[in-house]
Amino acid sequence: MLKGLFLNGEEKITNNTYPLYHPHTEEKIANITQGTQEDMKEAISAAHNNFAEMKALTSNQRANILFEAADRLLERQEEAAQIISKEASKPIKAARGEVNRTIQTLRFSGEEAKRLNGEYLSLDAAEGGEGRDAFTIHEPLGVIGAITPFNFPLNLTTHKVGPAVAAGNPVVIKPAEQTPLSSILLAEILTQSGLPKGAIAVIPGDGPALGEVMNQDERVKKISFTGSPEVGKLIKSKAGLKRVTLELGSNAAMYVDESCADQLNDIASKAAAGAFSYNGQVCLSTQRIYVHESLFEPFKQALAVKTKEIVFGDPAEESTVVSSLINKKSQQRVLDWIAEAKANGAEVLTGGKGKANGVLPTVLANVDRNEKISCNEVFGPVVLINKVKNASEALEQMNDSRYGLNAGIFSNNLSQAMNMAHQLEVGQVLINDVPTLRFDHMPYGGVKDSGYGREGVKYAIEEMTELKMISLNYKG
Known part of the structure; x- marks a missing residue:
C-alpha cells in the first residue's frame, strides 16, 4: 500500500x-x-x-x-x-x-x-x-x-x-x-x-x-x-x-495506605491494568507504587500474581494485553534499565525478560529512588513497588520526581487522602483510582517536566x- x-x-x-x-x-x-x-x-x-x-x-x-x-x-x-x-x-x-x-x-x-x-x-x-x-x-x-x-x-x-x-x-x-x-x-x-x-x-x-x-x-x-x-x-x-x-512525560505514582487491607486483590488488579495497558506506553502508566509497610508483603504477592496472568502475544489476538514495544531501541532501553536496577539490589518479582520485540510484564520491588527505572519515564511494561512507613513518607517519595502529571491514592481515610491530594505536585489526583485513569472531557495536563x-x-x-x-x- x-x-x-x-x-x-x-x-x-x-x-x-x-x-x-x-x-x-x-x-x-x-x-x-x-x-x-x-x-x-x-x-x-x-x-x-x-x-x-x-x-x-x-x-x-x-x-x-x-x-x-x-x-x-x-x-x-x-x-x-x-x-x-x-x-x-x-x-x-x-x-x-x-x-x-x-x-x-x-x-x-x-x-x-x-x-x-x-x-x-x-x-x-x-x-x-x-x-x-x-x-x-x-x-x-x-x-x-x-x-x-x-x-x-x-x-x-x-x-x-x-x-x-x-x-x-x-x-x-x-x-x-x-x-x-x-x-x-x-x-x-x-x-x-x-x-x-x-x-x-x-x-x-x-x-x-x-x-x-x-x-x-x-x-x-x-x-x-x-x-x-x-x-x-x-x-x-x-x-x-x-x-x-x-x-x-511522567512516572506516575500511587499509594496504598493501611486502611485498604480488605481491598488488596482489587487494588492489585487495577494496578496491573494501570501499569501494563498498551505495553506501558502510556503517559499516565502506573510506574511507581508505594505501600504502607503493614500491607507491603501481601500486596506485593497479589500484584505479582495478577501480573503473571497478563497475556503477552500478537496484538491481533483477542487475548493479548501486552505486545511488542514500538521499536527495538525501546525494548533494549527498558531491558537495560531493569538490569541496572537488579544489579543495584532491586528484586524482580516477575518478568524482566524480552520477548519478540517487547518486554514481559515486569514487577520490581525495593528499587532505589535514584535508579533510571524509578526517576525517569519507563514507557514500557514495568512497575516498581516500594515499602513506606506512613503517608508522609509516601508523599515525599511521590513528589520526588521531575514529573507531575497524575497520581493515585487508595485510602478509606478521607482526611488523609484529601491532605495528600492537596500536597501532591501533579496536575490530577485520583482518589481510589490508579493514576492511569483519564476521561476525555476532564482537564488534563501536568506540572514540572x-x-x-x-x-x-x-x-x-x-x-x-x-x-x-x-x-x-x-x-x-
Missing part, C-alpha cells in the same frame, strides 16, 4: 517515501509519502487561507461537522482499530477502546462548540463606567499546529483536532512517523463530514525538520505538542509569541481562542 500526505482535502503522493513496518511482526504495512518542508509550508498556507471560512462557520455548523465525523468513525470503527493495532502494535482490544474514546472525544468537541460562551460585565462597577454594557466573546486563534505521538495515534490527535475545529480553527497535523495512518483517516473523515478543504492537513515525515517550519511560521498561532520533555522545551524556547500546550497548559476538550478549546470584550455606551 502507498499512502500519501493529506493536503487541500485530498491525498498527495510523491516519489519520496519511507517504509512503515509492523512493530511486532516486522511485516511492511505501507510506503508512506515523506513530507518535505515545502509540503509543510503548503499545508500552512492552505490552512491560513481557509481561516476566514472556518471562522465564519456557526457554532451549530462546527458542531454538526464533529457529530457527523463521530458517526462516520462509528461506522468504520473496526477498520480504524485494525489500523491502530498494526501501526502502533496495540493489542486489538485496546485499539477498539481507543476508537470508542475517539468517537466520544469528537462528540464532546461538538457539544462544547455550542457552549463557547462569554460573560456579561457590569462596567458601572467602576467609577465612570455608568451607562455601559459589556460582554466577552471567544474568537478562534488561526492555524493550529498539532504534533502528535505514536501511543494513541487517533485519540490524542483528536484531542487536538476536535477542539481546534470546535473553536473555528484550521489545523495542520505532524503525526509520529510510525503512526501516520490514523491521522490521515481522521482528516479524511472530517473532510467527508463537511470540514472545508484545506482546513485540515496531515504531513508525515521527519519531526525536527517539519516541526521547525511549524515553529518558525508566524501564521501558525499555536502549537499543541505531545512527546518528550526535551523536545517540548525546545519548542517552547523557539515559539516566540505563539501559544503552546505541551503534554510531556510533565507539561505546560491543559487539554481536555473544553479546556483545550479555551486555549485555542482569543477573548474579546465588546462595550456599548448606551447613554452617549
Whole structure:
C-alpha cells in the first residue's frame, strides 16, 4: 500500500517515501509519502487561507461537522482499530477502546462548540463606567499546529483536532512517523463530514525538520505538542509569541495506605491494568507504587500474581494485553534499565525478560529512588513497588520526581487522602483510582517536566481562542 500526505482535502503522493513496518511482526504495512518542508509550508498556507471560512462557520455548523465525523468513525470503527493495532502494535482490544474514546472525544468537541460562551460585565462597577454594557466573546486563534505521538495515534490527535475545529480553527497535523495512518483517516473523515478543504492537513515525515517550519511560521498561532520533555522545551524556547500546550512525560505514582487491607486483590488488579495497558506506553502508566509497610508483603504477592496472568502475544489476538514495544531501541532501553536496577539490589518479582520485540510484564520491588527505572519515564511494561512507613513518607517519595502529571491514592481515610491530594505536585489526583485513569472531557495536563497548559476538550478549546470584550455606551 502507498499512502500519501493529506493536503487541500485530498491525498498527495510523491516519489519520496519511507517504509512503515509492523512493530511486532516486522511485516511492511505501507510506503508512506515523506513530507518535505515545502509540503509543510503548503499545508500552512492552505490552512491560513481557509481561516476566514472556518471562522465564519456557526457554532451549530462546527458542531454538526464533529457529530457527523463521530458517526462516520462509528461506522468504520473496526477498520480504524485494525489500523491502530498494526501501526502502533496495540493489542486489538485496546485499539477498539481507543476508537470508542475517539468517537466520544469528537462528540464532546461538538457539544462544547455550542457552549463557547462569554460573560456579561457590569462596567458601572467602576467609577465612570455608568451607562455601559459589556460582554466577552471567544474568537478562534488561526492555524493550529498539532504534533502528535505514536501511543494513541487517533485519540490524542483528536484531542487536538476536535477542539481546534470546535473553536473555528484550521489545523495542520505532524503525526509520529510510525503512526501516520490514523491521522490521515481522521482528516479524511472530517473532510467527508463537511470540514472545508484545506482546513485540515496531515504531513508525515521527519519531526525536527517539519516541526521547525511549524515553529518558525508566524501564521501558525499555536502549537499543541505531545512527546518528550526535551523536545517540548525546545519548542517552547523557539515559539516566540505563539501559544503552546505541551503534554510531556511522567512516572506516575500511587499509594496504598493501611486502611485498604480488605481491598488488596482489587487494588492489585487495577494496578496491573494501570501499569501494563498498551505495553506501558502510556503517559499516565502506573510506574511507581508505594505501600504502607503493614500491607507491603501481601500486596506485593497479589500484584505479582495478577501480573503473571497478563497475556503477552500478537496484538491481533483477542487475548493479548501486552505486545511488542514500538521499536527495538525501546525494548533494549527498558531491558537495560531493569538490569541496572537488579544489579543495584532491586528484586524482580516477575518478568524482566524480552520477548519478540517487547518486554514481559515486569514487577520490581525495593528499587532505589535514584535508579533510571524509578526517576525517569519507563514507557514500557514495568512497575516498581516500594515499602513506606506512613503517608508522609509516601508523599515525599511521590513528589520526588521531575514529573507531575497524575497520581493515585487508595485510602478509606478521607482526611488523609484529601491532605495528600492537596500536597501532591501533579496536575490530577485520583482518589481510589490508579493514576492511569483519564476521561476525555476532564482537564488534563501536568506540572514540572510533565507539561505546560491543559487539554481536555473544553479546556483545550479555551486555549485555542482569543477573548474579546465588546462595550456599548448606551447613554452617549
